[in-house]
Amino acid sequence: MSQQAIASKSIRSQATWRDYYEMTKPRVVMLLLLTALVGMCLATETWIDPQVLVFGMLGIGLLSSSAAVINHVVDYKIDSLMARTFNRPVATGKVSPKRALIFAFVIGAIGFVFLALFVNMLTAWLTLASLVGYAVIYTSYLKRATPQNIVIGGLAGAAPPLLGWTAVTGDIHAYALLLVLIVFTWTPPHFWALAIHREKDYAKAEIPMLPVTHGVDFTKTCVLLYTVLLCLVCALPYLVDMSGLIYLFGSTVLNAGFMYYAIKLKYNPTSTTAMDTFKYSIYHLMILFVVLLADHYIPL
Numbered sequence: 001m002s003q004q005a006i007a008s009k010s011i012r013s014q015a016t017w018r019d020y021y022e023m024t025k026p027r028v029v030m031l032l033l034l035t036a037l038v039g040m041c042l043a044t045e046t047w048i049d050p051q052v053l054v055f056g057m058l059g060i061g062l063l064s065s066s067a068a069v070i071n072h073v074v075d076y077k078i079d080s081l082m083a084r085t086f087n088r089p090v091a092t093g094k095v096s097p098k099r100a101l102i103f104a105f106v107i108g109a110i111g112f113v114f115l116a117l118f119v120n121m122l123t124a125w126l127t128l129a130s131l132v133g134y135a136v137i138y139t140s141y142l143k144r145a146t147p148q149n150i151v152i153g154g155l156a157g158a159a160p161p162l163l164g165w166t167a168v169t170g171d172i173h174a175y176a177l178l179l180v181l182i183v184f185t186w187t188p189p190h191f192w193a194l195a196i197h198r199e200k201d202y203a204k205a206e207i208p209m210l211p212v213t214h215g216v217d218f219t220k221t222c223v224l225l226y227t228v229l230l231c232l233v234c235a236l237p238y239l240v241d242m243s244g245l246i247y248l249f250g251s252t253v254l255n256a257g258f259m260y261y262a263i264k265l266k267y268n269p270t271s272t273t274a275m276d277t278f279k280y281s282i283y284h285l286m287i288l289f290v291v292l293l294a295d296h297y298i299p300l
């Protein structure tokens with residue numbers, strides 16, 4: 001065995017369950033699951049069937065995790081070029097692409113079977129389509145093809161509220177699509193704020209993210225415009241009588257905060273404003289969905 005093969009084998013043997021856990025992007029999946037749970041709760045006025053709740057959450061979580069692991073495999077070369085991602089398990093060679101793919105297949109298959117057997121086929125197929133949307137269409141193609149990559153690819157990440165809804169009812173409702181629209185509109189300011197901060201990383205890896213192709217200033221304008229759009233979209237649940245005053249108040253406060261960051265990013269930034277905006281976006285979506293839940297259960 002060559003020195004290189006021995007070295008690479010010894011590096012690989014150091015992989016632990018933590019590496020596999022890291023590849024599932026656990027914090028992203030937790031937020032996806034929160035949006036799925038809210039989709040489930042808003043779909044019914046009564047209690048959710050415990051079987052649907054448990055296997056629905058497990059199935060959506062496992063398929064999302066599987067998609068995240070596939071993303072690590074497809075992207076391992078570009079991950080190894082960027083400061084933010086160079087230490088990822090596949091990029092460093094700690095986990096081989098083959099092992100990562102087997103892991104992704106196993107957890108994905110278990111997730112699909114859970115949804116197909118214990119929830120319903122519509123949810124199983126829609127969740128699988130979201131996996132393909134993220135792992136294949138976004139990661140393998142759009143990410144390297146166009147600066148609109150995350151706008152189009154964002155649809156997969158925005159799907160979980162619909163998946164939660166269909167898990168409970170077995171059909172697609174306009175209210176569920178409204179929740180998808182909220183996450184879909186939230187995604188560009190969420191990601192482009194980070195991409196502004198990491199512009200050099202993306203340029204080095206030759207990924208055509210908006211700050212690389214159109215410049216940081218244009219991207220800041222897009223963040224601001226999408227944040228305005230998000231404010232308008234967030235008003236819809238109240239306007240169509242899907243949600244009440246708790247939601248109206250909560251979403252207005254949260255959106256005012258997002259507007260503050262987006263305006264500051266465009267007109268008066270410091271060196272931390274882009275990252276502050278990105279971090280705020282995560283709290284914004286998390287609290288917004290908790291507020292939707294509170295609004296659903298607290299009669300006012």
Ligand code: HEM
Binds near residue numbers: 028084
């Ligand atoms: C195409 C759509 C999206 C893109 C391109 C994107 C991109 C990113 C990137 C590059 C990060 C940084 C990860 C890191 O620190 O290494 C991130 C973090 C994060 N994203 Fe997104 N995101 C998208 C959609 C979503 C969606 C739909 C959610 C949840 C509903 C979400 C939740 C999060 C969370 C919670 C983090 C923080 C993760 C952590 O701290 O480890 N993202 N996102």
Ligand SMILES: CC(C)=CCC/C(C)=C/CC/C(C)=C/COP(=O)(O)OP(=O)(O)O
Binds near residue numbers: 032075134139157
């Ligand atoms: C089944 C289902 C709902 C699937 C959706 C799965 C999923 C994990 C969506 C989140 C989107 C996300 C984190 C994109 C970042 O990818 P990136 O490659 O641009 O970021 P990176 O450079 O940090 O890897």
